[in-house]
Amino acid sequence: MSDETATMAAPAVGRAALHTPTRGRAARWYERLIELGLAGCGMTSIVVTIGIVVILAHESKDFFAHVGLGEFLGSTKWTPIIGDHHSYGVWPLLSATLTTAAIALAVAIPLGLLAAIYLSEYAAPRTRKIIKPALELLAGVPTIVFGYFAITTLTPALRDYIPGLSGGNLLSAGLMMGVMIVPLVASLSEDAIYAVPQSLREAAAGLGGGAFEAIRKVIVPSAWSGIAAAITLAASRAIGETMIVAIAAGNEARFGFDPRQPGQTATAYIVDISKGETPHGSVAYQTIFAVAAMLFVMTLIMNVISHRLSRRLRAAARA
Template structure:
């Protein structure tokens, strides 16, 4: 380094360097958290996979680690997670996208200022509250219409989960719709398109990647959601697509084992980390895809 630079650095007082170092340390805590999660999950999962071959984990169709006759196939838990998530998306996607269109295209700026925070209230409801609601209100209501609906089921939990992911889809889709350049809308209107045609054929397709990113993020939330399914969907891991019977999701299984007093070091204890690792990889993949898809949008908008 030549003289001028060196002087500037030399003049930097000690307090400044200490402050900078301390602040860097706080920023590194988040990195350590990630490292911690990965290390913890991998460490326990490795012990698990030493006892249970990966082929059994991915190949067996039964999950009974807490019974005498032990099977360690992840599919029943995975199917439970996918079933509740699919129901949640079936509810949350149309509601979220239509509500986003309502907010972005039809609502007056004043109505939007009021409605957006109201929608966000839904995102602030604790999930144990949603779970209680699913079990004690939604399921009894559904039982009047759906024959053979059991007290714990994927349907009620999934529908309430759809309400839970609604604000995520609505607010990110609304951002995507609002960032469609007005010139596109004006061009469509100038061509004689009506307001609705313009929305359906021009605005929504232009915002498609933003809406997709919103949906993928919502799927990731639904997959990782714990309390709604732990309270309302049951604790019976079974490989089924029937939404009326009790099932168990990956997250609910972790809760079930945590509630019992499973001693550390046992195979039962390690199962929750193997399930946790699967959950981590699944949500990470979804989040990365969502960020990529969204990155394309914002990148295009900047240009």
């Protein structure tokens, strides 16, 4: 009877206690086993990190042994598969990657920053409640959708205003990417601006400055490391973005920074090769790993910088 009431009062504890040993050697072993299992789950993230480095290095080592870093980073001709004379200079892919990323940042940084300032300093709570989820919705749109929109709508619209704009071009891919990244910049910058102590705002107001002056001279400068972290992360995202450029940038590996021209980014090259047959160990197979290794190093550097900057922000907020 007493047993039954105990089960009724606290069913979860009562039931589970039956099959989980609490005392004795069995219990200690059971606990050890669980902890080991959980630690194993935790270790996956380190294993995956090492796995990425090992796989990229292993699959591209033949390529770099054959071509050499000098040609890879020094030449502006990328004809790894087509034609008689193969040339393995990565600059055509790099120039398109840098151009689209620069355009994307030129869109995303000002818009994202202004949106962040609006949300944290000006917007009424009710407006905030609409705009924040709407930006989250934008952030959740799969990149393939932006690619579709860029090629079917944005490029034709831009062609009315920009003569000589080619059907696939770096400009509309970059612009689309910028719109895609705005929510990231806005949300991270808003966090940084929100973390600025209220006392600084009050001090600025007490000195007789208006809201604009407070934002320009006090709030944005003190949130700067967080905003810089957001921008670096946005740059890393732009460099690694794939489907928009694979669809809308034209897929032509040519060296140049003219946004009206077609181009092929590092990511778009990988997609282009992967769409066809790429036998394991073939030259095409090796090149995509070499390009991916470069991509990984570039984004890793930016992620580390961003991580450092945001840690500095957190340290400053605590101080």
